[in-house]
Amino acid sequence: MGKATGFLELERIEEGYEPAQSRVKHYKEFVIGLAEDQANKQAARCMDCGIPFCNNGCPVNNIIPDFNDLVYKNQWKAALDTLHSTNNFPEFTGRICPAPCEAACTLNFNDDAVGIKSIEHAIIDRGWKEGWVGPQLPAHKTGKKVAVVGSGPAGLAAAQQLARAGHEVTVFEKNDRIGGLLRYGIPDFKMEKTHIDRRVAQMQAEGVTFRTSVLVASLPSDTKVTNWAKETVSPERLKKDFDAVLLAGGSEQPRDLPVPGRDLQGVHFAMEFLPQQNKVNAGDALPQQIRADGKHVIVIGGGDTGSDCVGTSNRHGAKSVTQFELLPMPPEHEDKPMVWPYWPTKLRTSSSHEEGCTREFAIATKEFLGDKGRLTGLKSVHVEWRDGKMQEVPGTEKILPADLVLLAMGFVSPVGSVIEAFGVDKDNRGNAKSATEGEKSYYTNVPKVFAAGDMRRGQSLVVWAIREGRQAARSVDAFLMGASQLPR
Ligand SMILES: Cc1cc2nc3c(=O)[nH]c(=O)nc-3n(C[C@H](O)[C@H](O)[C@H](O)COP(=O)(O)OP(=O)(O)OC[C@H]3O[C@@H](n4cnc5c(N)ncnc54)[C@H](O)[C@@H]3O)c2cc1C
Ligand code: SF4
Structure with a gap:
């Protein structure tokens, strides 16, 4: 645990903000993360309360008491490994997650919650600075090919997990840049886009192929459908060329x-x-x-x-x-x-x-x-x-x-056409229909076609998209190989 009496002695420390009058003059991030000693003190407040509600409150089930303890003991590299064991992209969540973990923190019951998100932010930023984040190559290749439609946090998390399991993964994205709403939607002043670029480079080194400006749809191949898509690929082509297809196209139909x-x-x-x-x-x-x-x-x-x-x-x-x-x-x-x-x-x-x-x-x-x-x-x-x-x-x-x-x-549903083009059943809100529990979790009704993220659950959060991408990857891996070592 952190310091046994830390929660009695130490106050919550908030991350700093550049003053409003100067930050409105630019689009850069303006949150000033915790310094090492501040993160260390914040982590010392963790009570190791026995039943870590924070761990359950976090959709990716980050092992929060463990990384708090490691930060308190100045074992930053081990803290990073613990964080990465449940979350592919802590630099995204450490910046833009609303932190349901903190609402669930036991200390929050009658005091200020541990600043879990700020600790996560500090760990991953230190990790990148120290050069601890690099490609993780699979021990062997399986020879199986997986197509991921959509490059938001769900598609990226799934693609990274599947590549690390040894599959040949191609991500199809209709926009001209990778990242889904992380790239086009969430303002740069909340999250600068270099964070996505670094992960794309890492994933390319791990073997993931990214194809941008490609719309997956049942349309003639020369149709110009969006401003940015230059090419279309049909669902039939994907089903023919790949052993599994994961739909992670988000929920883009605005109300x-x-x-x-x-x-x-x-x-x-x-x-x-x-x-x-x-x-x-x-x-x-x-x-x-x-x-x-x-x-x-x-x-x-x-x-x-x-x-x-x-x-x-x-x-x-x-x-x-x-x-x-x-x-x-x-x-x-x-x-x-x-x-x-x-x-x-x-x-x-x-x-x-x-x-x-x-x-x-x-x-x-x-x-x-x-x-x-x-x-x-x-x-x-x-x-x-x-x-x-x-x-x-x-x-x-x-x-x-x-x-x-x-x-x-808000958004009412995914754009129906891609779901319909695959012949995937919809739930009563127009999302791709698929369960998240049981042997067939993330399966759709169409053989070898899976669905995850906002396209399956409706408009949600980045951290939920990462969870669904990771869990769907495990399902796809088990479907392809008969069993999966990937964490759920
Ligand atoms: C303005 C805005 C701000 C937000 N701020 C936050 C925040 O601060 N914190 C937070 O946690 N959440 C936030 N969210 C919600 C969060 O961004 C989403 O829940 C999350 O990005 C969903 O991830 P996803 O991978 O399922 O889908 P998306 O991020 O939507 O990605 C889907 C991708 O699929 C692509 N695609 C769709 N159809 C096709 C097709 N047929 N062919 C090829 N590509 C296709 C799309 O172009 C898109 O790039 C915000 C959302 C919006 C709109
Ligand atoms: S991902 Fe979100 S909910 Fe989970 S620990 Fe980080 S800030 Fe908390």
């Missing part, structure tokens, strides 16, 4: 807001806006970029994607940024004895909110207003919730100026 004025110029989905800034940051020229400079911006949707739109709009130099949430404002603090060790509903103020934003709760949009086809404003109304039903509050309609509206209300 729309079909109110009057939706077709006005200036109303966009968040996922039209955010990836463009990622591309510009990567050095691409985008003359038609959707920009927020000097505009009144209204972000509809109170979640993480909305918060990312707030941060990006402020970096563009928006005149004002307002974020709408349909639900009432949650309490500032959770009732810990009621909710621990589960993820609590409480007001979450992100670093993007701190950079400047008016947040409105229990508010709905009735209409987008415009002039000559261009958005000029928005008509809203306050709502209240009774017995789970939403009702407008009479007399609360108001008109707000708006030059740019960003719709960030």
Whole structure:
């Protein structure tokens, strides 16, 4: 364990942030990770409480008490090995995971949780700095070929596990760069893209082949389907050329807001806006970029994607940024004895909110207003919730100026076409249907076709995608070889 009395003597240390007024001038990461001695002290607070709820609260089941203890004892390399034994990409989760482990930490019951995420961040950053992270080549090759469709965290985790089990893995990605939403969606100021590039290089050295700008779909091969895909490959081809196919295409169908004025110029989905800034940051020229400079911006949707739109709009130099949430404002603090060790509903103020934003709760949009086809404003109304039903509050309609509206209300399902093209059954939410328990976990109804990540579970988190990718890899490996040594 950490220091026996550490949790009594030492306080939680938060990671530092570059001040808001300077960080909004750039798109680089601004979180200042813990120094070695700070991480060491933070790890000393771990109580080794006997039943590590944190380990269960973490979707990849990171062995948190063990790496805390190793950091406390300054055995960083061993801590890194422990972390990598359950998580292929701790530099992603150490930056952008909401840390359900900390909600579940026993110390969180009546004190501040151990800063588990900040320790994870410190371990992996030290690992890269010291040169401890390198390719892990398989002891032997199996001669089996696996296709992975989609290069988000689910596809990447699966591909790495399968390559390490000795299979020949090819990742097909319709975008021009690898990474899924890590690359195009999550802003660079939350996670710089060099972290993905390093892992891609590691995986290439481990034998993974990446094919970008290739859309897997049943379309004529010369169809230009997205801005970036240059080629298509049919499901039939993949099933013929590979011994197994894993679908990890994410959940990309955004929820729309079909109110009057939706077709006005200036109303966009968040996922039209955010990836463009990622591309510009990567050095691409985008003359038609959707920009927020000097505009009144209204972000509809109170979640993480909305918060990312707030941060990006402020970096563009928006005149004002307002974020709408349909639900009432949650309490500032959770009732810990009621909710621990589960993820609590409480007001979450992100670093993007701190950079400047008016947040409105229990508010709905009735209409987008415009002039000559261009958005000029928005008509809203306050709502209240009774017995789970939403009702407008009479007399609360108001008109707000708006030059740019960003719709960030979540994703309803994967884009159906790829699932349909493979003949894969869908669940009642439109996701690829497949169980996660039992002998046939991650199997779909189509022989040798598997599904994982947001494409299977619906819109979720990076850490869940990594878990599903790892578990699906084990299922695929067992299907190909009769048994698997890969961890679940
Ligand atoms: C703006 C935004 C911010 C987020 N922030 C966070 C956060 O801070 N923390 C967190 O934990 N989670 C966050 N999430 C959620 C998280 O990014 C996702 O849950 C996670 O990326 C899902 O991983 P995945 O591998 O299943 O799918 P994705 O990351 O969506 O990757 C799927 C990939 O498959 C490709 N693809 C799809 N269909 C095809 C096809 N037919 N042929 C070829 N390629 C195809 C897509 O182009 C995409 O690259 C955020 C999501 C969004 C939208
Ligand atoms: S991956 Fe997320 S839940 Fe798991 S230990 Fe890291 S921060 Fe906590």
